[in-house]
Amino acid sequence: xxNTTFSKHWLFSTLMKLIEExxxxxxxxxSEEGQNDFSVDVDEELQTELCKLWDMSMNSEVVQxxxxxxxxEIFVGIIGKSQAPRVTEICIGILGNMACDSEVCVTMSENxxxxxxxxxxxxxxxxxxxxxxxxxxxxxxxxxxxxEEWIRAINEAENIQEHINFIFQSSTNSDxxxxxxxxxxxxxDVDEELCQKWATPLLIQSMxxxxxxxxxxxxxxxxxxxxxxxxxxxxxxxxxxxxxCADSLxxxxxxxxxxxxxxxxxxxxxxxxxxxxxxxxxxxxFTSHDDTATMLLKDERLLRIFLKILEPLMPYIQKIxxxxxxxxxxxxxxxxxxxxxxxxxxxxxxxTISTKDETKEEDLDGETDESDEDEMSEKSKQLMxxxxxxxxxxxxxxxxxxxxxxxxEDEEEKEKTxxxxxxxxxxxxxxxxxxxxxxxxxxxxATLKDAANDTFNPVDTMKTAATKFQLDRLERIIKSVEEGRxxxxxxxxxxxx
Numbered sequence: 001x002x003n004t005t006f007s008k009h010w011l012f013s014t015l016m017k018l019i020e021e022x023x024x025x026x027x028x029x030x031s032e033e034g035q036n037d038f039s040v041d042v043d044e045e046l047q048t049e050l051c052k053l054w055d056m057s058m059n060s061e062v063v064q065x066x067x068x069x070x071x072x073e074i075f076v077g078i079i080g081k082s083q084a085p086r087v088t089e090i091c092i093g094i095l096g097n098m099a100c101d102s103e104v105c106v107t108m109s110e111n112x113x114x115x116x117x118x119x120x121x122x123x124x125x126x127x128x129x130x131x132x133x134x135x136x137x138x139x140x141x142x143x144x145x146x147x148e149e150w151i152r153a154i155n156e157a158e159n160i161q162e163h164i165n166f167i168f169q170s171s172t173n174s175d176x177x178x179x180x181x182x183x184x185x186x187x188x189d190v191d192e193e194l195c196q197k198w199a200t201p202l203l204i205q206s207m208x209x210x211x212x213x214x215x216x217x218x219x220x221x222x223x224x225x226x227x228x229x230x231x232x233x234x235x236x237x238x239x240x241x242x243x244x245c246a247d248s249l250x251x252x253x254x255x256x257x258x259x260x261x262x263x264x265x266x267x268x269x270x271x272x273x274x275x276x277x278x279x280x281x282x283x284x285x286f287t288s289h290d291d292t293a294t295m296l297l298k299d300e301r302l303l304r305i306f307l308k309i310l311e312p313l314m315p316y317i318q319k320i321x322x323x324x325x326x327x328x329x330x331x332x333x334x335x336x337x338x339x340x341x342x343x344x345x346x347x348x349x350x351x352t353i354s355t356k357d358e359t360k361e362e363d364l365d366g367e368t369d370e371s372d373e374d375e376m377s378e379k380s381k382q383l384m385x386x387x388x389x390x391x392x393x394x395x396x397x398x399x400x401x402x403x404x405x406x407x408x409e410d411e412e413e414k415e416k417t418x419x420x421x422x423x424x425x426x427x428x429x430x431x432x433x434x435x436x437x438x439x440x441x442x443x444x445x446a447t448l449k450d451a452a453n454d455t456f457n458p459v460d461t462m463k464t465a466a467t468k469f470q471l472d473r474l475e476r477i478i479k480s481v482e483e484g485r486x487x488x489x490x491x492x493x494x495x496x497x
Contacts, residue, residue, distance in 0.1 A: 109146035143220030226277035399458030
């Protein structure tokens, strides 16, 4: 086959051997009732040949030959008859590789036998087979021309969500947990009704079990889980479910953010989407669950996370805004972070958080086209602006909650509960006054300034607290930011960290 070292004859011969082996297996099965499925497998020589075919199926010309040879029907038939787990794994793995070809993927999506067979495999107990099955489903749902048939089949099938829950709850296979999450992520991303329907407390708790397996350190798998939670937060039932699971969900989210913020300077590149997802979900719970809001307001961790992320983020935002300002007329220029509110996203539209990696296409000589570099640069800008938007919204809600509590304190005057709340808020503002560097406060206050609207200006709450608690340094810095005077770390006389 052109550029490959294998012939059509070899492919034909290997498929025939497989068919004969499965037929032989079924003949033997009739006289061996009660045999355990996992005790059956083909000989090592045939497995080796099948693995070669599996590797070859990544080649587009081999895929075309397999398609012409009706290999899809052959593999579906073999999977239906075989009791050999490795044969099933290899066959669905080959079909998964074939699905990377857009036309073949569409053809398979239109085949009812393929759809039924693949969805039935989600009930398989072999981790390797499940791994390849979820990979196949992710590939098929990622194809816009093929996904509608799969969405319809998933909606019509029974127990699909139960199978997914079981995998999350019981699997310790990291590849399977990652592939299942990627399949679920793309499914909920392309079908809003299904996202609304499936956003249940049971699914969230099941995912949190998987969360324990993959750990709280940043990874592509963890990023996918965070994005699924964020997708749920865009639906009414999803918000209700997230709030119901708040006590279980908030600790790992805070742990993830805390780990990322352990370094003196937080590395943002490649983590923007995950950070935005985690903060977005926390924000939804914060504004919908009083106990969580109270808990997050009591300690300095969340505030410290805001400050630590804004420090490396704001220079990116300022650079993006400077580039935007250079393309606008003087009379339409915006302030330091204002374009983050509307320039990239339409009014009243939620920011879209995407975790999908876009691979650069390369020229035949292996060099990346300049237009691809520009596109990736633009994507990076969008991710940074998206993260900034999420932080703007969360810090706004954070200060608004403090504002409401302080207003209530003033009305209650000297009641005991008021004194406790006052001390709690005083500790937060005292921390900013005594322990936070000027540059971090500059960025935090500038973000609040950009987040202000006609109804509420969070900077006013900062000023009120600084005056109320006699925090002179904080009061001076707020005034400087409001006047547009920024003192950076290298020329600041403050000793805050």
